[in-house]
Structures are given as C-alpha cells and as structure tokens.
Amino acid sequence: PVLLGASSSSSSMIQSKRPITPPRPSTKRPLPESPGSPEVSREDMMRLVKRQTYSSKSELGAFLGQVSMVVVVHPMRLMSSLDELRDLDSGDWQNLCTSSQAATLILHTDSRRQMIGAFKIASFGSVSPGIFRLAPESGHAVCAKQSYYKSTAKVGGMSLVQHVPHDFQRQGKTLTMELRCLLWAHVLHSAVYGFTRRFLRENNKELPFTLPWMRFVHGALASSTGASTVPTLYLLEEVIDQSKEGAFRKYINNASAAVLDLKNPEDRHRAEFLAFCQHYQLIKTHGTLFVSDYQGGESLLTDPQIMSSPSLDSRQLFADGNIGKGFESFQNDHVCNKFCEFFELQRDFDFKTNVEGEDSDGVKSMAISVAE
Numbered sequence: 001p002v003l004l005g006a007s008s009s010s011s012s013m014i015q016s017k018r019p020i021t022p023p024r025p026s027t028k029r030p031l032p033e034s035p036g037s038p039e040v041s042r043e044d045m046m047r048l049v050k051r052q053t054y055s056s057k058s059e060l061g062a063f064l065g066q067v068s069m070v071v072v073v074h075p076m077r078l079m080s081s082l083d084e085l086r087d088l089d090s091g092d093w094q095n096l097c098t099s100s101q102a103a104t105l106i107l108h109t110d111s112r113r114q115m116i117g118a119f120k121i122a123s124f125g126s127v128s129p130g131i132f133r134l135a136p137e138s139g140h141a142v143c144a145k146q147s148y149y150k151s152t153a154k155v156g157g158m159s160l161v162q163h164v165p166h167d168f169q170r171q172g173k174t175l176t177m178e179l180r181c182l183l184w185a186h187v188l189h190s191a192v193y194g195f196t197r198r199f200l201r202e203n204n205k206e207l208p209f210t211l212p213w214m215r216f217v218h219g220a221l222a223s224s225t226g227a228s229t230v231p232t233l234y235l236l237e238e239v240i241d242q243s244k245e246g247a248f249r250k251y252i253n254n255a256s257a258a259v260l261d262l263k264n265p266e267d268r269h270r271a272e273f274l275a276f277c278q279h280y281q282l283i284k285t286h287g288t289l290f291v292s293d294y295q296g297g298e299s300l301l302t303d304p305q306i307m308s309s310p311s312l313d314s315r316q317l318f319a320d321g322n323i324g325k326g327f328e329s330f331q332n333d334h335v336c337n338k339f340c341e342f343f344e345l346q347r348d349f350d351f352k353t354n355v356e357g358e359d360s361d362g363v364k365s366m367a368i369s370v371a372e
C-alpha cells in the first residue's frame, strides 16, 4: 500500500505539470458484434468443430515423407564469357564451384512429389540459407537431382520397380559432369546475348521480332557426408515453377539439331531462337561445340547437353548425351531461320567432320565464320 500511494502521488505530480489539453473524444468503442452474429454460421461452426480429431495414420505419414540434412553446398561459378572459362583450369570439378557453405536441406521423399526422368530423379524442397544469390526470386525453393538405377523387388507376388540413387562414387561422377554441362551452357548462352547486343548496336538496327529472354537455372552440388550417415550427393537447381513457366517442354533434343514440332507459336519462336543459338555457338567456338537438349519452361532452361565435335578426343567429353551423330546432325538438320538471317550468320559451312577411319591423315576441320 505504501508503494501504491507513492506511485499514485508521483503520477498525479506529473499530471499536474502537463499543459491543459482539450478533452479527448470518448475512447469507448461500440460493443463487439453481439453473440449469434452471422460471422460463422451454425452449420459451418459444427462442421469446423467436428474436424478437430486425432490425426490418421496416413496424415502422420507426412512426418516421414520428408528428410532434413545438413549439407555442404558448392555453388556453381557464374561466368559469362569463354575467356573466363579458358582462364579457369576446369579439369577439376572444384574449379567449377565457388567457396562452399553449410546449409540445411529439407526434401520431400514421398514418391508422389518426385519426378522421375530417363536418367535422374528429382526431389523438391527447400534450402536454408538460400544459395542462389543471383537469382533471389527463386527464394529457398530447390530441386535436388540424383542419378538412379532401377531395381525390381517382389512384394506379395507382384513385381515393384524401385528407383534407387547410385552410390556416392557413381553419383559424384555423374553430377559433377552435369554441373560442368550447366556451367558451359551458361557461358555459351550468355555469349549469344552478348553477340546480339553488339550486333544491334554496331549496325544500328532494330529487331523486327522479339528476342526471347531465356537462361539456364543456377546450380550447386550439395554433399552430406557426416560420420554417422551414408554419404549422399545432390545436384541442386532452381525450381522451374510450372505456374509461372508453363508446362515442362523440350525445344531441341540431343539426337538432332532440328527444332521439335511444337504446337504453340510462342514455343516455336523460342525453339527457333535456340536453334539460332546453336548456329552462333558453333561459329563462336571455331566449330567445336554447341548446347543441345534445350528443355524447361518459357524462360528457364535445365539439363543441357554440350555437343562437341567427334574429332576432338576419343575419350568421353562432357556427358553421355554427347553423341557424335547429334553433333554431325547440325549440317543436315539445322535450318537457318529468321534469327540466323537477321543476325547474318554465315550459312556456307565447310563441315568436314570425318567418321573415324575414313580419313587417313586424321585431319578433321570445319571452317565457318561469322560477320562480327
């Protein structure tokens, strides 16, 4: 009571020092809506209450349908010119990446939330902190890819096909090569935009059609190698959100440089642009390589294959999809389109990529040029 008295007397002293203010409007608020107001109807209320039950076994499965792990992330270097690639000794996969960082990866493992491709299985989830700094719009969402093999198990007399991720060694071989292809695709794709900008500026020309804005997803390798866990490796990529990018589609495959038959005129326009990219890349690299297997959404592309001249090396360069016939198909299957014509790409190829054994002196050449 002593304290209360002291407190009330000091507050009255403060009040007495205040200047006289006009009386405030009444702070009394109207009463909240009276009971029984129609905010939630009786029927809705009863339905709502009746849903508050214990979780079912299948609902509890959601806890088991995701895994979390601490990973070491190795983000892919972002380069935009062949000069930068040349200056990098890219033989070692570590040179393809910037400095590593720790992160927490959460993935949905429920097979209904995974996508299974011809060679890779893709899981979806999130990574924290976010790893694609130059693509902040991608947030924390991530697509985690692994190569796999098929295994058939007998369950109750039925054959069940399972998709089993390869072991760490095999995964490492495949995914570091995937990252290599993605890095080269970034560089070769950027080179096209660099050329088109220079061409328009130097020739003071305006494009009579739109130049599609497309790019490859950003990527990273993520390893989980704790002492108590089975070592695991993922290729992490930005998610191609189908609600923004449209349904997944292929524009050009790796078996042929022909544009695929696409129904949507905007897709055909993009596919022609990508065929022009191949033509330019072949010229820019002195006839040694181009990007193929163009696929993804309206603007984001993924899973590129680098096609290199079979004359370069008898060993496997780039990934398994780098098939000699696919490279050589350019000569017959590429049809120059409005982009090639507008940007004045050289059409007359001296395309002498000889099949092994046909040429006794082993000289294989392809002389092509571009007005640059």
Ligand SMILES: [Zn+2]
Pocket: 275, 276, 279, 334, 335, 336, 337, 340, 345
């Ligand atoms: Zn062309």
